[in-house]
Amino acid sequence: MEVNVLTILFVNKIAAMEVPLFRGAVIAAVGQESSVLLHNHEGNNYRYAYPLIQYKRLNGKAAIVCIQEGLQVMGKLVVDEKMPICLGKTHEMVLQVADVEFVQHELKLEAEACRYYALHHWLPLNSENYKKYVETDSLVERVRMLERILTGNLLSVASGLGVYVDSTISVCITELRSKPRVVVYKGVKMMAFDLEFKSNLCLPYNIGIGKGSSLGYGIIEKAKENGNGGGQRP
Numbered sequence: 001m002e003v004n005v006l007t008i009l010f011v012n013k014i015a016a017m018e019v020p021l022f023r024g025a026v027i028a029a030v031g032q033e034s035s036v037l038l039h040n041h042e043g044n045n046y047r048y049a050y051p052l053i054q055y056k057r058l059n060g061k062a063a064i065v066c067i068q069e070g071l072q073v074m075g076k077l078v079v080d081e082k083m084p085i086c087l088g089k090t091h092e093m094v095l096q097v098a099d100v101e102f103v104q105h106e107l108k109l110e111a112e113a114c115r116y117y118a119l120h121h122w123l124p125l126n127s128e129n130y131k132k133y134v135e136t137d138s139l140v141e142r143v144r145m146l147e148r149i150l151t152g153n154l155l156s157v158a159s160g161l162g163v164y165v166d167s168t169i170s171v172c173i174t175e176l177r178s179k180p181r182v183v184v185y186k187g188v189k190m191m192a193f194d195l196e197f198k199s200n201l202c203l204p205y206n207i208g209i210g211k212g213s214s215l216g217y218g219i220i221e222k223a224k225e226n227g228n229g230g231g232q233r234p
Helices: 016-030 075-079 127-135 139-160
Strands: 002-013 053-058 061-067 082-087 091-106 115-122 171-176 181-185 188-199 219-222
Touching: 016 053, 016 082, 016 091, 127 139, 127 188, 139 171, 139 188
Parallel strands: none
Antiparallel strands: 002 061, 002 091, 053 061, 082 091, 115 188, 115 219, 171 188, 181 188
């Protein structure tokens, strides 16, 4: 299946903690009534589907990743040369587009796990599996647990984009880049992971997976070259 992904990178620098404020400021500027895809709320109910508009911080700068139908919704930000917004109550800025990248990506399964990725700011653990994770002494078992969760996240992305997976998604974590760090997501302390993995699922870069994917968590990035010269890249 062909998946359209538009990444809008802005000149404006923001802190990681300002991504939710950036999201709110963009929604206010564009108009909340323009599309449910902006905020994933339908009245008082939440839209439980893969977010097609994702707000991020890429290379220290504000960014928006639009997927499929999300491209049409965010066209205003590409057309407008400048857009004034306010992060919170006091931090005013004028959004200026630095770069726009459009990719038409074929989301599919390969026969083997030959696609290499980096995964940044990933939130795999909920209250239940967090307890199991910290009580597991074996690093091997911890990695296997993360691989199972990651497999589920990738399956959710494929399903959310309308791709029927008729065979097994293969995942192998090849490197834990650093120790997990504590972040606060919706008022709850959680563990964020940076790692590298390979899979047989072809994924576009910059999209988010897992919890908080609309707010800059779980960003799929290009993996660094490995000792064998790197794998096949999407």
